[in-house]
Amino acid sequence: MMTEDEADLTAFAPPTRTRACELYLISPQEVGGVFPDRLKAAFGGGSVAAFQLRVKNVGEHELALLAEPLQRICADHDVAFIVNDSMSLAKRLGADGVHLGQSDGDIREARALLGPAVQIGRTCHDSRHLAMDAGEAGADYVAFGAFYETTTKPSHYRPEPAILSWWSALFEVPCVAIGGITPANAAPLIAAGADFIAVCQGVFGAEDPGKAVAAFADVLKG
Numbered sequence: 001m002m003t004e005d006e007a008d009l010t011a012f013a014p015p016t017r018t019r020a021c022e023l024y025l026i027s028p029q030e031v032g033g034v035f036p037d038r039l040k041a042a043f044g045g046g047s048v049a050a051f052q053l054r055v056k057n058v059g060e061h062e063l064a065l066l067a068e069p070l071q072r073i074c075a076d077h078d079v080a081f082i083v084n085d086s087m088s089l090a091k092r093l094g095a096d097g098v099h100l101g102q103s104d105g106d107i108r109e110a111r112a113l114l115g116p117a118v119q120i121g122r123t124c125h126d127s128r129h130l131a132m133d134a135g136e137a138g139a140d141y142v143a144f145g146a147f148y149e150t151t152t153k154p155s156h157y158r159p160e161p162a163i164l165s166w167w168s169a170l171f172e173v174p175c176v177a178i179g180g181i182t183p184a185n186a187a188p189l190i191a192a193g194a195d196f197i198a199v200c201q202g203v204f205g206a207e208d209p210g211k212a213v214a215a216f217a218d219v220l221k222g
Contacts, residue, residue, distance in 0.1 A: 021190045022049035023216050024176060026084075026152070026200040027070075031055055036069045038209050043077040045213030049196060050119075052099055054084035060092070067093055080119060087113050097121065097140070102130065107137035121176065126159035128166065135173045142167070143198065146179020147189060152200040155179060161192035168193030183215040190220065 025048055028035075042048065051074050053067055067083075071093060074081040082097040083090040087110050090098040097119030098110055110120050121141045122134035131142040144163055146155040167175045174195035181189065182202045189197060199216065206212035 019195060021194055021220050022196050023047065023213065023220065024050045024052065024196040024198040025203055025213075026052045026178075026198055027054050028152075028200060028204045029055055031066050031070060036073060038204065039070060039073050040077075042203055042209035042213050043073070043079060045210030046217030048077070048079050048213065050080040050082050050097070052082040052084050052198070054099075054200075060086065060089050063089060064092055071095070082119065082121070090114060090118065099123070099143070107134060107139050111138055125155070125157040126163065128163065131167060131175075135171055139173060141174040141176055141196070143176040143178050145177055145198075147177055148180030148182075148185055150180035150201070161188050164189060164192040164194050168195070183212075183219050186216065186219050190222075 023046070025042060031053065039051070051070070053063075053070060055063055055066065058066070067089075071081045080096040081093075082099050083093065083095045084099050085101060085104045087098055087105055089095070091113055095118070098114065099121040100107065100110060101123045107120055107122060114120070119140040120138070121143055122130070122139045124130040124134060124142045124144055126144065131144070134142050144159050144167075146157060147159060147161070164175055164177060175193065176196040176198050177189040177194040178198040181197050181199050186197050197216070202216070203209050203212040
């Protein structure tokens with residue numbers, strides 16, 4: 001039997017899209033060595049809106065050094081440079097944004113520290129309540145997922161695409177779909193109302209990141 005929450009979600013048809021869905025890339029754990037060249041190659045394959053530096057268990061000073069060439073590459077290609085988890089690193093680097101998990105601090109605190117122009121995103125898993133709380137606190141986007149199986153950040157959360165339709169029908173704040181997304185399975189999320197699809201292994205796990213981005217670009221065009 002369908003729960004009340006599920007019934008609420010199915011009541012929303014996919015919204016009439018007013019902005020094109022865009023690609024949001026997330027880094028692998030290893031971003032040294034040849035990775036800057038792979039990032040350039042990815043950007044050469046098509047339009048990318050944002051790049052998130054997501055590296056765990058590395059000290060802030062070392063991560064800042066790794067971030068510098070990547071941030072320059074993003075600036076050269078007009079791609080927003082987003083830092084995962086750390087408000088302090090985002091402040092130190094003058095990043096375009098910070099993405100906060102549920103345990104990574106308060107959105108209002110991040111806004112006070114980073115200023116009005118910095119983009120603040122919030123992980124909301126499969127929860128409408130977390131998303132509404134994030135929107136009320138001033139998040140610039142909310143992220144739902146994982147929609148599919150993923151090795152980048154294993155998750156037991158499995159929202160249905162309908163949550164994207166529900167959000168897009170009611171709120172102006174953009175939504176991001178994340179988790180195991182490939183060119184083969186992205187279309188239902190785009191049709192449901194995702195403003196961005198966030199991808200890591202679908203691009204950086206490929207032999208040629210540029211070709212992988214081009215494949216996503218074809219899907220995003222519809």
